[in-house]
Amino acid sequence: MNKNGILVVVSGFSGVGKGTLMKRLTEKYRQYALSVSATTRAPREGEEDGREYFFKSREEFERMIRENRLIEYASYCGNYYGTPREYVEEQMAKGRDVILEIEAQGAYKVKQQYPDTLLLFVMPPDAKTLVERLSGRGTESQEVIESRLTRALEESQMAEKYEYMVINEDLEEGVEKIRSLIEAQRDKIGRNLAFVQEIRTQLETLLKKGE
Amino acid sequence: MNKNGILVVVSGFSGVGKGTLMKRLTEKYRQYALSVSATTRAPREGEEDGREYFFKSREEFERMIRENRLIEYASYCGNYYGTPREYVEEQMAKGRDVILEIEAQGAYKVKQQYPDTLLLFVMPPDAKTLVERLSGRGTESQEVIESRLTRALEESQMAEKYEYMVINEDLEEGVEKIRSLIEAQRDKIGRNLAFVQEIRTQLETLLKKGE
Numbered sequence: 001m002n003k004n005g006i007l008v009v010v011s012g013f014s015g016v017g018k019g020t021l022m023k024r025l026t027e028k029y030r031q032y033a034l035s036v037s038a039t040t041r042a043p044r045e046g047e048e049d050g051r052e053y054f055f056k057s058r059e060e061f062e063r064m065i066r067e068n069r070l071i072e073y074a075s076y077c078g079n080y081y082g083t084p085r086e087y088v089e090e091q092m093a094k095g096r097d098v099i100l101e102i103e104a105q106g107a108y109k110v111k112q113q114y115p116d117t118l119l120l121f122v123m124p125p126d127a128k129t130l131v132e133r134l135s136g137r138g139t140e141s142q143e144v145i146e147s148r149l150t151r152a153l154e155e156s157q158m159a160e161k162y163e164y165m166v167i168n169e170d171l172e173e174g175v176e177k178i179r180s181l182i183e184a185q186r187d188k189i190g191r192n193l194a195f196v197q198e199i200r201t202q203l204e205t206l207l208k209k210g211e
Numbered sequence: 212m213n214k215n216g217i218l219v220v221v222s223g224f225s226g227v228g229k230g231t232l233m234k235r236l237t238e239k240y241r242q243y244a245l246s247v248s249a250t251t252r253a254p255r256e257g258e259e260d261g262r263e264y265f266f267k268s269r270e271e272f273e274r275m276i277r278e279n280r281l282i283e284y285a286s287y288c289g290n291y292y293g294t295p296r297e298y299v300e301e302q303m304a305k306g307r308d309v310i311l312e313i314e315a316q317g318a319y320k321v322k323q324q325y326p327d328t329l330l331l332f333v334m335p336p337d338a339k340t341l342v343e344r345l346s347g348r349g350t351e352s353q354e355v356i357e358s359r360l361t362r363a364l365e366e367s368q369m370a371e372k373y374e375y376m377v378i379n380e381d382l383e384e385g386v387e388k389i390r391s392l393i394e395a396q397r398d399k400i401g402r403n404l405a406f407v408q409e410i411r412t413q414l415e416t417l418l419k420k421g422e
Contacts, residue, residue, distance in 0.1 A: 121400065127413030146418065153414045159407050164398045177398065184395040187375045187388065189332065196370050202338030203364045207357065 002191040005033075005092040006182055007114050008099045009107045011159075012122030013152035015134040017168045018101055021122065025175045026099070032182070033091045035100045038064065041079040054084060071113060072106035083110070097182055104158035118185045120178065121162040125169045127152075213402040216244075216303035218325050219310045219393055220318045222370075223333030224363035226345040228379045229312055232333065236386045237310070243393070244302045246311045249275065252290035265295060283313065283320035294321070308393055315369035329396045331389065332373040336380045338363075 038054040073082025124130040168174045249265040284293030335341040
């Protein structure tokens with residue numbers, strides 16, 4: 001059996017509730033490790049290095065890029081954001097499943113490098129719910145909400161390239177759904193070729209004995 | 212949401228316990244319909260037309276082939292065996308998931324015609340268990356057991372082309388595993404493109420209102 005962990009990318013529109021889903025999932029099931037991104041943006045009040053982000057200087061981040069120590073990275077509002085390779089590979093080698101909460105562009109880059117990656121896209125039950133959640137935060141102006149919806153419209157094009165869709169209507173249901181999609185991934189034939197080979201060897205041995 | 216049922220092919224070595232798994236699965240979860248094959252072989256004591264098989268004359272069967280009314284068929288020990296298309300499509304249209312218990316050659320033909328088909332391969336926990344189950348039937352000679360093992364060795368090559376593997380160690384666990392693999396299939400993006408499109412339309416409408 002393949003004891004390596006599974007790599008999972010979770011994407012979805014801003015406001016769809018990915019963060020809450022991931023928090024609950026990783027609290028409920030400790031075998032899932034949420035990857036921590038590296039960034040060059042300054043830490044905000046209450047943020048801790050290695051918890052919300054690994055905070056890096058521009059020089060450090062660019063060295064990580066050059067040394068291929070990021071699985072994917074992007075530049076956003078003048079700051080870099082990326083996924084450190086070391087943590088992901090360490091956790092997977094230990095048998096933990098690693099979840100990356102990243103955007104579609106990054107998702108494709110991850111899939112190219114780790115073809116067994118499970119790509120999940122979180123959807124709202126409908127667009128109205130998304131608007132309510134964005135407005136419900138209370139912190140966003142009408143303008144910001146509209147720019148988020150425009151972005152969601154763009155991202156919905158990307159959704160089609162994902163493998164599975166999870167509708168985030170009820171938190172616990174969403175968590176269980178994601179869990180069962182990850183568990184199903186463990187049974188992929190491609191992950192179990194060593195087991196198939198082992199059965200074959202056993203059959204050959206039994207047939208030789210029978211001769 | 213795509214309300215159509217899912218087509219599932221279940222294959223596995225003779226003696227691996229597919230039949231028992233399928234019986235339990237379809238008894239426990241009534242939304243799964245087990246497809247009944249057509250055959251030209253004579254009914255055995257206690258077999259009923261439409262339950263174990265649809266019993267057909269050679270002429271009837273060959274007409275079904277010509278009229279493309281079989282999804283797949285094969286000839287085995289001088290008799291035809293095949294999967295009638297009508298039952299499968301009717302059940303799927305009603306939203307029931309249809310399970311075909313067929314061999315690898317047939318599995319590929321089904322997948323060609325219905326690309327969303329889920330291909331499952333049932334494996335024994337080890338080769339020794341397979342031999343014990345084959346011997347345990349008590350009805351098989353050593354010779355028959357060996358020919359089954361030789362066939363299993365051939366089929367293990369085919370297993371690699373399946374999508375998922377289910378190890379049949381504990382009946383209830385196996386049933387639940389198959390169930391969760393079928394359920395996961397419902398969340399495939401490809402089955403939910405109409406929903407993604409609906410969200411997009413809703414987003415566009417909301418953005419137009421906001422202007």
